[in-house]
Amino acid sequence: xxxxxxxxxxxxxxxxxxxxxxxxxxxxxxxxxxxxxxxxxxxxxxxxxxxxxxxxxxxxxxxxxxxxxxxxxxxxxxxxxxxxxxxxxxxxxxxxxxxxxxxxxxxxxxxxxxxxxxxxxxxxxxxxxxxxxxxxxxxxxxxxxxxxxxxxxxxxxxxxxxxxxxxxxxxxxxxxxxxxxxxxxxxxxxxxxxxxxxxxxxxxxxxxxxxxxxxxxxxxxxxxxxxxxxxxxx
Numbered sequence: 001x002x003x004x005x006x007x008x009x010x011x012x013x014x015x016x017x018x019x020x021x022x023x024x025x026x027x028x029x030x031x032x033x034x035x036x037x038x039x040x041x042x043x044x045x046x047x048x049x050x051x052x053x054x055x056x057x058x059x060x061x062x063x064x065x066x067x068x069x070x071x072x073x074x075x076x077x078x079x080x081x082x083x084x085x086x087x088x089x090x091x092x093x094x095x096x097x098x099x100x101x102x103x104x105x106x107x108x109x110x111x112x113x114x115x116x117x118x119x120x121x122x123x124x125x126x127x128x129x130x131x132x133x134x135x136x137x138x139x140x141x142x143x144x145x146x147x148x149x150x151x152x153x154x155x156x157x158x159x160x161x162x163x164x165x166x167x168x169x170x171x172x173x174x175x176x177x178x179x180x181x182x183x184x185x186x187x188x189x190x191x192x193x194x195x196x197x198x199x200x201x202x203x204x205x206x207x208x209x210x211x212x213x214x215x216x217x218x219x220x221x222x223x224x225x226x227x228x229x230x231x232x233x234x
Contacts (some may be wrong), residue, residue, distance in 0.1 A: 013222035036060060037199065039087055039097060040217065045177035045184065046099060048140065048151050049085070053219065056099075056233065058070070059088045062200035071195045072095075076150050079105075080173065080197060083148030085233050088175070089196040092189055099201060100185050104166065105173030112187060113163040115154055115180030126152075150234045155181040166191075173197070201233040 013104050041054040050056070060066075064076030071094060079087050080102050090096040103117060104110045111118045116126065125144040129151065136156065143152045158181040172191035177183025186192070207228035208219035 001177050004131045032061055035182060036202070038205070039099070041099065042184060044084070044117055046101070047179040047182075048153055049178050050099070050201075050204075051207065051225070051228070053211060054204050054228065055158050055219070056204050057202045058199040059202045060199040063197060065151060066198075073195065076194075079194075080200070083145050083150065085201040086173075086175070087198040087201060088173075089198065090189075090192075091196065094196065097198065098175075100177050100183070102173055103145075103176045103186070104168045106168055106170045106172060108168045108174065110168065110174055111163060112160055112166070112176075114158070115176075117143075117176075148234075149209035150178065152178045198204045204228050204231045228234075 036057050037060055039056055039058055041050045041052055041056065044052055063078050063080060065074045066072070067074045071089070078090045081100055083104060084102045085099065086102050087097055087099045090098045104119065108119050111121075117124045124146075126141040127144070129140040131139060131141060138153050140154050141152050142149055164187060166174055166186070168191060171194050173194070174186045174191055176185045176187065179194070206219060209223040209225060210220050212220050221223040
């Protein structure tokens with residue numbers, strides 16, 4: 001075999017090796033950009049529907065395709081619906097991701113009175129749920145916004161707050177946590193613009209009571225919440 005043939009064969013081998021190495025990386029990045037992306041719930045603002053240390057999958061294609069590494073849409077074929085649980089970029093720091101329930105659409109006039117919601121003068125229906133005898137600090141309701149039903153939580157001894165009125169601007173959304181008295185949301189930091197929407201929360205794929213002491217981002221295998229695995233986000 002000649003020297004040229006050896007060089008050609010070696011070049012072909014290196015090209016194949018580089019392609020074999022890079023292809024899985026591009027596939028993973030492509031899936032995260034266009035289809036699904038995992039997130040971890042860091043706080044209790046969405047209790048009881050999402051718990052701390054729930055690992056969820058978010059459908060990135062629910063509403064469209066984003067321009068990679070930019071805060072705008074490449075194409076958007078649908079808009080979030082009232083009641084959707086959505087991941088978005090925090091308006092005050094777009095490097096941080098939040099997850100809340102969509103309450104108000106562009107153009108809505110929203111009145112919030114002690115966590116109770118009314119839009120255009122019509123209040124969301126609240127039906128009390130049977131309480132847990134061992135948990136007297138909270139009360140639970142089934143909230144019906146006309147499109148979707150889900151559970152919300154209130155503190156049983158929360159202080160009364162003044163009624164707040166919000167007018168949602170065009171191209172923006174109003175979000176609230178399901179844990180109404182323990183959530184920092186649009187009542188505090190305002191509206192979320194459409195370009196900051198990331199995707200719709202889909203399902204819990206892993207959940208645990210606590211993480212490993214040495215790796216706070218890894219679930220403790222002995223603390224897995226097995227009853228939450230593959231639970232859809234309501």
